[in-house]
Amino acid sequence: MFAAIRKLADGLINLSAAIGSLGLIFIMLVILVDVIGRAFGSPMYGSQDVITMSMTVVVFGAMAICDRTGGHISVDLFERAYPELLNLAIDISAALLGAVIFVAIAYAVNESAKLSAMLNLSTNLLRWPKAWFQNGLSVFALLTAAGMVLRALELTFSGRDVRKGDAV
Amino acid sequence: EELKFANFTPPFHTINASVIEKLNNDLSAATNGELTVRGYHGGELGSGPAEQYIRVLQGATDMAWGLPGYTSSQFGKTMIAELPGAIPEDMPGYQALWRAFDDNLSQEFPGTKPLALWTSEPNIFIMRNKVIRTPQDLNGLKVRVAGSTAAEVAKALGATPVQMPISQVYNAMQTGLIDGVITGASTLKDFKLDEVADALTLGAPLGRLTFFTVLNAQVYGDLSAEQRAAVDAASGMELSKSAEDAWLVTANAALAAAQKDSSNAIVELTDAEKEAFTKAVSGVVNSYVNSVDGDDALAAMQGN
Amino acid sequence: MSASMIGMIGILIMFVLLLLRVPVAFTMFAVGFAGITILDSSRSAFSLLASESFTLASSPELVVIPLFILMGNVASLTGMSQRLYDAAYAIIGQFRGGLASATVIGCGGFAALSGSSVASALTMGKVALGQMDRFNYNTRLSTGVVAAGGTLGILIPPSTGFVIYAILTEQSIGRLFLAGVLPGIMLLLLFIVMIMVICYFKPDFGPAGPKTNLKEKSRAILGAGPIVGVILLTIGGIYGGLFSPVEAAAVGAGSVILVGLVTRTLTIKLLWSAARDAVVTTATVMLILIAAHLINPFMALSHIPTAVGEFLAALNLGVTGTLILILMIYLVLGCFLEGFAMLVLTLPIFFPIILQLGIDPIWFGVLTVLTLEMGLISPPVGINVFIVKSVAPNVALGDIFRGVLPFWLMMILAVALLMAFPQIVLLLPNTMFG
């Protein structure tokens, strides 16, 4: 059963990472267009709006895959000194703690998005609604949390640590 | 009870003495020390100006100050006060804002009680290697602007508006990435622009900045009746005047220092010279006021 | 229980969680969130969680992080880094640890275009670590060099560290930038000395290569042409006013991609994997930065910095004593706080004491930023060490910390030298500004 869920999860995680990667290439192109245009007297209108909002997609789009590939750094000074069972317990608890944190981020940012809609907040020049990007951030955060829960379940029931397996 | 006041600038910024300390003194005096205000400076309770209003609304702090210009979409009508010539030169900005507040601006401040509303010293041209006397002098120059209306003003004058965080302006002026910035004289001191700028032009109608200080409405509602009365007495016109006066003192000091430095070219436009600028930007003012349905707000600000 | 007590307990719990291998970012999130909830309210904690997450993720300054990583990735995948290190190897590879010294010099050069230590360590890590591996350098030396060398990013101008210090203390940015130049070069030289010392005692840490003749040297240098060209273009563009240091990251990345596509060393597939790896590393780094920003309000609400300041003022230690004590406090704080957060929390309290004692604020600024750099590489919360770890996932964090230690000692020496000879700091600014 885990195999099927894992396949679905990895598909979503990959999709999310792909959106983030596209966002990064896009940001680079926007800055280049802005820089070149400015040198000729016509910078891109609202470039800063585009760059900062796309950054939220880059940063949070990659959160799920970051966890999937073991990207979150921990202090491994005593890893070898700890008994195996303790290490397993730590890995499971940390994954669950991570899930709680990302659910909290998703919830908090979503609450802020409601306020943003109420206050009519948008970027200064292009008037892109801030709530769109906050909601996007929440979705990415929820996906990250789901990935962490799945990782914790796999660790608990099959002892498999996806971070040490093949890359996705 | 100690109320938290979030300040995203350093503790010696003009805001501290003129608003935070003053509120603390007035409230503690009126309540025999029962109600006090403590400033959290330098962004200790969350950095940057853009999220200050939200932080008050969400209760991360009880009070904060900020600039509507950073979230201009929330403050469509309040932002009218920033337009060139919207408030007559001889009229204090805080009076204009409060005159329009009840009928036109209050709905832009949901969930909070505004304690002070004020405006800055008038914006000026702060330039490097370029002396501005006429709109033509701006042709093709790259000028840093804060928001959309300021961008329109710059465009109307023939300049190329460039968006960038104020913290990067120093470097950008030094390397010639931008030729200057349209903002108040206090930035000469606050962001060290005096070190890189060498030409100031005063008197052109370039608008000014607006500011607010707000208190969480629920926190206000939960105070005792006497404490609420103390807050009412300590806020409003008087506090706003204190802030605006302090802003002007800071700006004048920065200008005086700039004038003392003989390497600076300082241009004070004559009335005739001003006229050319006024004409160039008049379209921007009208189209903005129309876009936010702000005729009443503008009239109220102007005292009509 | 007093607020300060809760703050201390929070710090203690943070240490315990870190040693229990809970990821650094998660630890700081949990402790910061719980601390704010206890000292204020859960409403406040949720609000700060939301605003810090979104504000940092949309910060116009932090775009440099993914862009510089992308640049480093593409340079590595297309063989540009390889040719750069071939050139360095041909020039100074015959000396023990020569490539490590070249990397330190590279860090110094990169510092001239980047204002942030994080970006420096990330980019140099992507470019240099694999290359030093190729020439059989010990990973402890190579990662230590990159983590320590990266800290030059905020000492050599442009520097976000000095900008924040200047705005918090009303000092001249220009003076501070100039004041950082000589100490930056001095520190760079001290690092090279340390590399020579390490490799003298442990020759296998940085094995010496064969001697090369002039022809081989020039061929290798020519091969490095494209990447050197990109770097010069980027630095030139900043100082020539074509783009800002932030935009320089996009120009750098765009240029290496263009060179790669033109020379057919870069395929779309490779570019895609470079971008994907860049966003993953960005996520690692950004999550730590966001989490660090939750510790900041927690510390502010605990009033620990104020208490420390009052304690310090009451001691009446005189100039040298106060200075040493403040720097030691920075050293301790640097172990668990992010550098800029530390400046914001402490400068408003320490700076008036400094002024009262008549200590030169520019001199103090450089000492502060240098000490702050040490915090970036000191355990357990050493941001630059985490950065290097994110680039070199196979090296144990403990090894990186061990590798950094000798360079950390050189920074202590640098602080001592600057305290003994303030002229090193003040010469340039006083000559240029009068």
Ligand code: NA
């Ligand atoms: Na630098």
Ligand code: NA
């Ligand atoms: Na540290």
